Amino acid sequence: MTREQTRRAFLAATTGAAVGLAGCLSAAPGTRRSPPSPDRSLFVGAFHWGFVVLTGDGTRHPSVTVSEGDVIQFVAFNMEAETAISRLPQVVRTHLPDHEALEAANDADIPPPPNGTLAQKRAEANAEYPDHSVALVPSGGMMSGGGMGRGGMLFHPLFLAHDATTPVEATFETPVAEEYSLECLTYCGYGHPYMDLDDALAVR
Ligand SMILES: [Cu+2]
Numbered sequence: 001m002t003r004e005q006t007r008r009a010f011l012a013a014t015t016g017a018a019v020g021l022a023g024c025l026s027a028a029p030g031t032r033r034s035p036p037s038p039d040r041s042l043f044v045g046a047f048h049w050g051f052v053v054l055t056g057d058g059t060r061h062p063s064v065t066v067s068e069g070d071v072i073q074f075v076a077f078n079m080e081a082e083t084a085i086s087r088l089p090q091v092v093r094t095h096l097p098d099h100e101a102l103e104a105a106n107d108a109d110i111p112p113p114p115n116g117t118l119a120q121k122r123a124e125a126n127a128e129y130p131d132h133s134v135a136l137v138p139s140g141g142m143m144s145g146g147g148m149g150r151g152g153m154l155f156h157p158l159f160l161a162h163d164a165t166t167p168v169e170a171t172f173e174t175p176v177a178e179e180y181s182l183e184c185l186t187y188c189g190y191g192h193p194y195m196d197l198d199d200a201l202a203v204r
Contacts, residue, residue, distance in 0.1 A: 038073035038171060040066055042201075043092045044182065046132035046160045047079040047102050048125045049110060049191030051182045053200055058095035065202045068177050072201075074155065074170045076134050080126070080162040087166055110194050118191075125189025130162035132195070133186040139179040139199050154201075157185050174203045 041056040042064060054060050066072060077084040079102070085093060103122065113121050135157040155170035179202050184195035 039070040041073040044076040049195040051197045058091040077167040078160040081164040083165040121190035129189040132160045139181045
């Protein structure tokens with residue numbers, strides 16, 4: 001598929017299901033109300049192959065704990081999307097890890113490919129599969145909860161193009177006390193099956 005086809009396929013696969021997304025304050029056309037001011041902002045960068053999560057003060061977290069009913073502003077971007085990143089708050093931008101640091105950490109988490117090196121696979125992925133997406137799903141059962149809402153995804157998956165000019169946002173209310181993981185739903189090369197961050201959000 002071309003990139004544009006990939007993007008269209010992603011939109012077709014995910015757009016129709018958005019209506020009725022429980023806890024989502026911004027997705028469904030016709031039911032839009034202005035989201036209340038968030039209790040917490042999370043900034044999520046996607047790279048080959050993983051996610052970084054920062055809070056609004058620029059601190060990086062393996063897992064963020066929030067309270068049930070908190071309104072979360074989720075701001076996501078592709079780590080290649082320089083223009084989108086330039087629009088982030090400065091304290092977040094200056095604390096984003098550089099690619100070398102991410103890749104070094106990554107090499108410990110991803111099994112070596114049977115042919116070639118991880119560095120080669122990453123270069124291929126950057127050239128051929130530069131886009132990602134992000135979904136926040138209950139830990140331990142990808143999509144098994146049967147879609148959105150209670151026990152399912154907290155918002156519609158967000159497409160993270162490598163050449164996006166703005167970050168992508170979702171605002172949602174945390175519905176139930178549970179752990180949620182970040183997953184990439186867009187094929188992004190060799191490491192795609194490992195592109196998740198377990199228990200990135202813990203609701204208490
Ligand atoms: Cu992916």
